[in-house]
Every structure is written in structure tokens, then in C-alpha cells.
Amino acid sequence: MSDTPVIGVLALQGDVREHLVALAVADAVARPVRRPEELAEVDGLVVPGGESTTISKLAVLFGVMEPLRARVRDGMPVYGTCAGMIMLADKILDPRSGQETIGGIDMIVRRNAFGRQNESFEAAVDVRGVEGGPVEGVFIRAPWVESVGAAVEVLAEHDGHVVAVRQGNALATSFHPELTGDHRVHRLFADMVRANGAARSL
């Protein structure tokens, strides 16, 4: 892999375009991914925000769910925002019927958790590993992380709830940095993809 990683955005449903733009700003080559052949060609993957039940069902329909699980198990860097965070949870509370996840992060996530209190809101969030002050967290019917296993690093909390985590090469945020002009979290992820590529070519 050259210094410019190729990062896919799972393009089944959700805010794919915004992630493609954010990744390009973060000096990655960004591509939509729908099919297993496209997944095989990327160095890392973003799972966007949207509606997690729909993304789950379409992933099964497009035959990409098992390949996604295999690549995440194999250590491909992956970043999920909002619905994407839900997709990366090993377990979700109150899943809709037929809703599956890719998994990869040992956490239990509650869907629409902030929604009951506050449908959508913005808040300054300090994210460990992101330099230069808090990021603007855009929360839209956002999940929160109810509990995490020992291998999971908590990167941020809001109102006493965990909203950003990392486990190895998997990163997830409840909020949507792709909807702001501040792409520091995407840079952090692009750096994770670069570091993973460098480690593999040793």
C-alpha cells in the first residue's frame, strides 16, 4: 500500500457521499463499496450513518455481510458512525426483527438511545487521540454504548454515556463527524489504515 490508503464507504444506505468527501479531505482515496469484489480492494472501510436495520438487511441481500465479518475478523480497519456504530457492535439491545450486525467491537449498544430525550442535537465532544480541542458532535437519533468489554478503549463520553470507542482496528462514534467541516476523526481513521498497511508490509 502506498501512503495514500484506499478506504471504502459501505454504500448500501445512509450518508455515503459525506464520508467520501471527508475521507478525500483526510488524504485517502475514497470509494463506495457494495459488493464483495469491491470490499476485497479496499484497505479500510467506513460504515456510514443511516438506518441500521436497512443497512443490515441490504448487506445480507447483497451477499456482503459474511465477507464484511471475515475482513473485520481479519483486522481490516473499520470505522462506524451512528448506524455504523450499531453495525460494529457485537450485541445490540432491542434489535428489530431480522437485524444483524457485522460485529467486531465487544460492546452492547442501545439504538436511538438519545432519541427519547432529544431527537437530534449538537455538543462539543473531547475525543481521545484527536488533538486540537473538542470536535463538534452531531447526534441524530444516536445510539450510545451501554457497556464495553475489557479490550475496548473508551474514547469519548457525553452526559455520562459512552459515545466513541476503539477496539484494535475498529473505531466507532455515536455522532457524525462527516456532517461537519472538521475531519479530524476521519484523519485519525486514515492514520489507522496507514499504520495497518505499514505493519502488514513489514
Ligand SMILES: NC(=O)CC[C@H](N)C(=O)O
Ligand atoms: N443517524 C443515524 O445513523 C441513526 C441511526 C438509527 N437510529 C438506527 O438505529 O439505525
